[in-house]
Amino acid sequence: MNKYKFVSVDIDKCVGCRVCEYACSMEKNKAFNPTRSRIRVVRLYPHTNAALNCRMCQDSPCVTACPRKALKQSEENGVIHVDIGLCDGCGWCIKVCEFGAITLDTESKVSICDLCEGREGGSACIEWCPEKALELTTNDAISQKARISAVEKMAE
Amino acid sequence: MANVRVQYFGSIRAAAGTPEEETARGENATVFQLLLELADAYGKAFRGEILDESGERLRDDVTLTVNGAIINHSAAYEMRLRPGDLLALFPIFPGGG
Amino acid sequence: MYAYTGKILYIDLTTGNHKTGRFDESFAKDYIGGTGFGIKMLIDNLKPGTDAFDPENPLIYVSGATTGTMVPCTASKFGVFAKSPATGLLGEAYSTGQWGAELRATGYDILVITGKAPKPVYIWIDDGAVQIRKASHLWGKTTWEAEDVIRDELGDQNIRVSGIGQAGENLNRLACLINDRFRAAGRTGLGAVMGSKNLKAVALRGTHDVRVADPDGLMDLNKDLYERAKGPLTAKYRTMGTPANMLIHNAQGALPTRNYQSASFDGAEKVSGEVLNEKYVTKIQGCSACPCRCEHIAKAKSGRFEGAASRMEYEPMMAFGPYCGVDDMNAVIKAIEFCNLYGVDAIGAGIVVGFAMECYEKGLITKDDTGGLELRFGNGEAMVDMVRKMSVREDIGDVMAEGVMRAAEKIGQGSEHFAMHIKGLELTGYDLRGLKTCALGYLVSRRGGDHQRHGSYGWDLSGKVDRYKAEPERGALVMGDEDFYCIIDSIIICKFTRAIWKGYDEIAKVYSLVTGIPMTGGEMKRAGERMSNLARLFNIREGMTRSDEKLPARIMEDPIPDGVAKGAVVTPEEVDILLDGYFDARGWTRQGVPTRGKLEELGLSAYAYIAEGGQAT
Numbered sequence: 001m002n003k004y005k006f007v008s009v010d011i012d013k014c015v016g017c018r019v020c021e022y023a024c025s026m027e028k029n030k031a032f033n034p035t036r037s038r039i040r041v042v043r044l045y046p047h048t049n050a051a052l053n054c055r056m057c058q059d060s061p062c063v064t065a066c067p068r069k070a071l072k073q074s075e076e077n078g079v080i081h082v083d084i085g086l087c088d089g090c091g092w093c094i095k096v097c098e099f100g101a102i103t104l105d106t107e108s109k110v111s112i113c114d115l116c117e118g119r120e121g122g123s124a125c126i127e128w129c130p131e132k133a134l135e136l137t138t139n140d141a142i143s144q145k146a147r148i149s150a151v152e153k154m155a156e
Numbered sequence: 157m158a159n160v161r162v163q164y165f166g167s168i169r170a171a172a173g174t175p176e177e178e179t180a181r182g183e184n185a186t187v188f189q190l191l192l193e194l195a196d197a198y199g200k201a202f203r204g205e206i207l208d209e210s211g212e213r214l215r216d217d218v219t220l221t222v223n224g225a226i227i228n229h230s231a232a233y234e235m236r237l238r239p240g241d242l243l244a245l246f247p248i249f250p251g252g253g
Numbered sequence: 254m255y256a257y258t259g260k261i262l263y264i265d266l267t268t269g270n271h272k273t274g275r276f277d278e279s280f281a282k283d284y285i286g287g288t289g290f291g292i293k294m295l296i297d298n299l300k301p302g303t304d305a306f307d308p309e310n311p312l313i314y315v316s317g318a319t320t321g322t323m324v325p326c327t328a329s330k331f332g333v334f335a336k337s338p339a340t341g342l343l344g345e346a347y348s349t350g351q352w353g354a355e356l357r358a359t360g361y362d363i364l365v366i367t368g369k370a371p372k373p374v375y376i377w378i379d380d381g382a383v384q385i386r387k388a389s390h391l392w393g394k395t396t397w398e399a400e401d402v403i404r405d406e407l408g409d410q411n412i413r414v415s416g417i418g419q420a421g422e423n424l425n426r427l428a429c430l431i432n433d434r435f436r437a438a439g440r441t442g443l444g445a446v447m448g449s450k451n452l453k454a455v456a457l458r459g460t461h462d463v464r465v466a467d468p469d470g471l472m473d474l475n476k477d478l479y480e481r482a483k484g485p486l487t488a489k490y491r492t493m494g495t496p497a498n499m500l501i502h503n504a505q506g507a508l509p510t511r512n513y514q515s516a517s518f519d520g521a522e523k524v525s526g527e528v529l530n531e532k533y534v535t536k537i538q539g540c541s542a543c544p545c546r547c548e549h550i551a552k553a554k555s556g557r558f559e560g561a562a563s564r565m566e567y568e569p570m571m572a573f574g575p576y577c578g579v580d581d582m583n584a585v586i587k588a589i590e591f592c593n594l595y596g597v598d599a600i601g602a603g604i605v606v607g608f609a610m611e612c613y614e615k616g617l618i619t620k621d622d623t624g625g626l627e628l629r630f631g632n633g634e635a636m637v638d639m640v641r642k643m644s645v646r647e648d649i650g651d652v653m654a655e656g657v658m659r660a661a662e663k664i665g666q667g668s669e670h671f672a673m674h675i676k677g678l679e680l681t682g683y684d685l686r687g688l689k690t691c692a693l694g695y696l697v698s699r700r701g702g703d704h705q706r707h708g709s710y711g712w713d714l715s716g717k718v719d720r721y722k723a724e725p726e727r728g729a730l731v732m733g734d735e736d737f738y739c740i741i742d743s744i745i746i747c748k749f750t751r752a753i754w755k756g757y758d759e760i761a762k763v764y765s766l767v768t769g770i771p772m773t774g775g776e777m778k779r780a781g782e783r784m785s786n787l788a789r790l791f792n793i794r795e796g797m798t799r800s801d802e803k804l805p806a807r808i809m810e811d812p813i814p815d816g817v818a819k820g821a822v823v824t825p826e827e828v829d830i831l832l833d834g835y836f837d838a839r840g841w842t843r844q845g846v847p848t849r850g851k852l853e854e855l856g857l858s859a860y861a862y863i864a865e866g867g868q869a870t
Contacts, residue, residue, distance in 0.1 A: 015546045017539030018351075022323040026472065031462035032322050033358065045397075045434055046562045047536035047550045106460070130483055130544035165504065166497030166526070167489035204485025217752060219505070219714045224817040226505075228716040246501045247489045248715060249567070250708045250751050 004056035004078030005136050007039065007113065007123055013133035016041055016049030020125035020134065027116060027124040029107075036105050038113040039125045039134075051125070051134065054080065054101040054113040062093035062102050062112075079114045159183075160237045162194070163244040168218075171202035187220065187232040187243060206245060219246040255466040255769045256322060257281050261294075262361045262383065264376060266450050267308060267368030271383045276363070282770050283856065285743035285777075286318035289784045290363060291334035291345060296791045296860070298365060305338035305442070306424065306449040308369035314356065314415070314455065315364075317745030319767050321357035321463035323475060325482045325753075328542030329353035330745035333415075337441040338449075339426045339601075339656050340677035340701045342792045344441035347742060348415070349540045350433030355413040358459025370451040375403065375416065377456045388453040392422060395594040396431040403456050416454025417444040418596030420644035424448055425654040427598040427605065427643075427679075435548065435564035436540075439598045441678060441700050442656075466769030474763065481753035482544045490547040490749045491537065495567035496526030498682070499574070505714070506818030507684045510575040511630050512607040513673055513807050516684040517816040520580025529565060533582055545750055551586055557634065558587035565589065571682040572603020577610060577636045584633025588640050595644035601656070604679035606639045608657045608672060609649065617666045624648035670806040675702030676797070685808050687818035688713040688720050690727045693831040694734065696802050697845075699788040707734040708748070721818075723827035725834030732838045736781035743784065783855040785839075786847050790863040799845045802832060 018041045021034035029036050039053035056078030063071045063080065070086035071093060073079070080102070089109035093102050105111040115136075116123045126134045159178040169175050172194070181193045191214070195203040208215050214229045221227065221244045227235065237243060259281075261274040284293050291313055298311045313334040319327045331353035337344030356364075359378045366376070373388040391399045396418040404412050414432060421428035421444030428444030429437045447453075465471050481487075489497065502508035503521040510518040522528065529551055539546030553561040563586055573579060573588040592599035606628075612618045613628040620627070624647060626635040642650030652660050657679055661672035673680045678701025685692040694709035695702050704710065709731050713720035718727065740760060741751055754760055757774035764772045803809075804823055812822040836843055840851040852861045 015536075015538040017543050017546055018328075018541050019323065019544060022328070022542050025462075026323065026468060029462065030468050031464045032328075033460070033462045034354075035358070035460045036462070043538075046552075047538055049538055128479070130479065130539075130546065163504070165501045167492050169527075170492055201485070201488070204488065216715060217711065219501075220716060221505070221817075226714065226716045226720055231716070244504065246505070246714075247497065248711055249489065249495050249498060250711055250748060 003138055003140065004058075005115070005138050006056040006078070007053055007115070007125060007134050008055075008137045008142065009051045010133045010135070011048070011050045013131045014041075014049045014051055015131055015133070016043040017130065019128050019130055020051050023124040023128035027119065028111070036111070038103070038111055040100065040103065052099050052101060053125075055099060061096040061098075065092045065096040067092060077115065079117065080112050081114070082108055082110055082112065084108050159239065160190070161242045163242065165244065165246040167247050168202070168205045168245045171205050172198050183239075184236065187222070187227070187235050187237060188214070190237065190243070191232070205247065217248040217250060219248055220244070221246075254278055254281060255464055256319060256767045258357060258360050258362045258461075260361050261363040261365060262378070263365045263367070264383065264385070265368040266366065266370040266374065266385065266452060269370075269385050278770055281318070281768065282772065282776075283780065283783065285740065285764075285780055286316055286320070286362075287330070287332045287347070287743040287745040288345070288739050289743045289780060290315040291332045292343070292784055292788050292791060294363060294365060295334045295336070295343070296787060296794070298367075299336055301794050303336060305336045305341065305344070305446060308450065309367060310336045310446055310449075312366040312443065312446050312450065312452075313364065316353065316357050316362040317743060318764055319744050321354045322465055322471070322767055323542050324471070324763055324767065325475065325478050326540070326543045326545055326747035326750040327745055329540055330747065331356055332742065332745065333430060333438040333443050335443055335446040336795065337443070337677075337700065338424070338445045339442040342676060342701065342795050342797055343699050343788055344443055344446065345700045346429070346438035346440050346443055347745060348430070348432055348436045348438040349747065350436035351541050352413040352415050352432040352436075352457065354541045355457040355459045357463055358461050359457050360459065360461050364455065366450065366452065368450065373451050373453055375452065375454040375456060377407065379458050380460055391453045393419065395419070396596045397434060397594060399454055400434075403454065407456070409458060411458070413457045414454050416596075417447050418594055418644065420595045420597040420654075421445055421448035423644065423646045423654065425597055425644055425646070426656045426659070427601040427654075429596055429598050431593055431596050435550070435593060437593070437599070440601060440703065442598075444596050465767045467766045471763070471766040474766065478753060479544045482750050486752040487545045487750055491545060493526045493530050494537075494547055494549045494565075496529050496549065496565055496570055498567040499525045499570060500527065502571075502682065502684075504817070506687055506813060506816040506821075508575050509571060509680070509682060509684050511578045512576065512611045512671055513680075513684065513805075514611070515815060516687065516813045516818055518575035518578075520578070521575060523580040524570060524574035524582050524585055526567070528582060529570070533586065534565070535562075540747075543747070545747070547749060553583035553586040556581070556583050558583040558637070561587040561590040563589040563593055568682045569599035569603065572600045573606070573636060576603050576607040578630030579633040579636055580631070581633040584637055588637045591637060591640040591644075595641065597640065597644055600681050601679040602640055602643065604673055605643065605653050605657055605660070606636050608660065608668075609639060609653050611671055612664060612668055617664055617668055618649055622649040670810075673702075673805045673807065675804065676801050678702045680805070683710050684813065684818070685804065686813050686823055687821035689723045689823060689827065689831070690718055690720075690730055692804065692808070692823050693727050693835060694731045696804065696828065696832065697731065697835055699785070699792060705748070706738055707731055708738065709734045721821055723823065723830045725830055725837065727831055728834030728836070728838035731835055732785075735785050736778060739781035739784040740777055743780070779855065783857060786852065786855055786857060787860065789841070789845070789847055790857070790860050793846060794863045799832065802845065804828060
């Protein structure tokens with residue numbers, strides 16, 4: 001049972017405002033820099049917007065791919081931790097992530113969402129999102145919602 | 157006896173849920189008193205559209221007209237409506253666009 | 254300094270060389286950013302009397318003070334300045350979206366682009382690195398096509414592009430600069446300045462940190478500001494948006510219709526904000542770091558223009574709806590889409606088409622001139638085609654591409670009477686005859702006929718003053734509005750959120766939290782006044798006098814014929830009353846020239862030579 005929580009976006013609610021990127025980079029780097037945010041917005045013309053970040057995969061391809069074993073996934077919450085000493089910025093983890101969730105960073109070479117571990121109030125992006133388009137959830141909760149919704153439709 | 161007609165525009169219309177209505181509420185009331193009663197009836201969104209944070213004064217960025225003529229907000233606190241009068245409420249958009 | 258990078262990039266397209274300059278804290282404090290930076294850089298880098306299409310007319314991009322930060326609704330705003338091909342005076346426009354934040358992240362706050370490239374080029378700024386790249390393959394493409402090609406050839410879909418379409422290439426005097434698909438530095442013809450330099454676009458990628466002086470203090474205040482920005486003060490922008498003004502102005506007798514032949518439109522319902530939101534809006538999205546989110550994206554649903562998509566605001570909808578007598582929303586959406594694609598001012602272009610329609614109906618231009626178009630009021634298809642013709646200078650589009658002032662000079666036959674411009678810039682969506690404080694704001698606006706430098710219609714519409722009376726006291730009101738908007742446009746704060754700010758003091762506080770530069774509300778207010786005075790000097794230096802500050806003949810001679818404001822007009826005598834009152838309030842001479850005393854008070858003595866009719870030393 002996958003009980004790892006991750007920050008998930010509601011694509012209908014996301015308006016592509018990128019407040020999450022600013023909030024994340026300020027929280028993590030004490031600077032505003034969307035390119036160093038661990039949650040990244042995609043805007044497709046004319047009006048598709050979504051913010052994407054690490055989904056705490058059950059069987060993380062990034063961890064497997066790293067030639068130096070610089071990435072370790074926490075058993076407790078699925079967060080991927082980067083050992084900066086081992087990481088050489090080769091980018092193999094970036095190549096294998098299907099969500100573009102692990103990205104280059106100027107200081108830590110790569111960075112990835114860590115659910116704002118240690119932050120009072122939890123994830124900065126969720127707290128600041130003006131549209132309430134982000135939530136902390138699990139894949140189990142997502143599939144359960146889908147089942148309930150399907151049954152509701154059947155019953156109509 | 158004819159009632160007072162009230163017309164709503166823009167976001168005020170959305171908050172009231174109707175473009176126009178006839179109401180008996182305005183009878184012998186000042187314009188402002190009528191607005192307070194309407195705010196009570198239509199709730200938070202409507203109140204927020206026409207009254208400031210204190211809830212006791214009109215928002216600066218609202219136009220009031222009586223029978224087509226724009227009235228000063230200070231007049232609203234004293235002017236009494238007569239049967240058949242038409243009161244209209246409009247938001248103002250600073251910054252054009 | 255925090256937030257500010259302090260760096261200016263000078264690019265000379267004639268030689269292909271570039272160099273970096275710097276500005277210091279005292280420059281930043283005196284001029285803030287945006288408006289202040291733009292006017293100051295332009296007056297210092299333009300030789301008086303230079304033609305707008307001369308290679309030495311500098312095209313200047315500027316950041317705001319809080320650009321690139323999370324201060325609500327300021328992250329991506331930027332300004333563009335040059336001598337205007339439309340007015341021969343101050344050219345000035347602002348835009349938002351994503352480009353502005355990217356500029357600061359490249360490490361530059363100000364770009365000064367001079368010269369003319371021998372062949373079409375685009376500028377590519379990749380963090381600190383600058384390249385002038387070939388753009389012959391982009392010339393002739395729409396703004397969107399060019400952006401796609403640039404992103405593909407540079408291999409990054411997040412590159413931000415501000416550039417021109419065919420209108421700018423063809424030196425249409427209303428050409429604009431488009432960025433992020435739907436955003437424009439729209440007015441005063443800056444796109445034509447770019448085109449005159451054989452420049453197609455400025456493309457950016459920035460990865461620098463933007464650091465603020467007091468991150469914790471700022472984020473604390475931001476919590477409150479974000480709540481305000483999502484609250485009742487901005488609800489009207491987030492729900493129906495500015496398109497609500499269609500029925501509002503219609504009911505108030507303030508809706509410019511059929512080239513100002515009337516102030517209300519029988520087809521207003523069909524092109525109203527209500528119908529737009531109900532039937533045509535597909536999504537409402539947001540600019541960078543904006544909690545308000547008010548970009549209404551609409552799609553045309555049927556007929557010849559099905560599928561056309563654009564961001565919709567009141568002003569362009571007015572310009573292509575009632576202004577041209579058109580009540581087909583699909584045609585309105587398509588016309589605005591064309592403005593985005595060809596890169597032309599979506600307000601001004603509608604005013605020009607409306608002018609052309611009146612010329613056609615009066616027989617001053619014929620079907621031969623229009624290339625077969627039946628250019629009558631109400632003909633949406635002809636209207637749309639005219640936007641294209643103007644952008645590529647086809648048929649009478651070649652004359653209309655000059656703007657209504659010059660088009661009327663060429664066409665003559667009394668068309669000057671209904672050429673609706675002030676100082677060469679087309680009017681916008683408020684019927685000035687029945688809004689007299691607003692009329693003063695337009696009269697004295699430093700970039701010509703425009704509402705965005707003052708917003709003084711607020712006084713008339715709120716009933717604080719009598720909308721139909723011209724009084725000297727209005728001068729102080731417009732002055733207050735102008736100076737405040739100078740600051741709004743320097744920080745740069747989205748005007749849709751201006752209501753959330755508790756005045757100069759709060760803006761000064763945020764300024765200090767972000768930049769680390771001490772600033773009081775009083776200093777900020779004075780900076781706004783400084784900018785207004787410096788802009789005035791610029792225009793005087795380029796030849797403007799009080800006699801240029803007049804309203805179009807129709808506004809002064811043709812009363813509103815019907816509706817709530819029937820009979821309203823602004824007489825020449827009233828214009829004088831309003832101007833006198835304004836110049837007095839400003840502490841200028843009755844000729845509208847800042848006095849030496851006023852300039853000294855504002856720290857502008859170095860420019861006093863302009864007021865005294867002399868030369869710079």
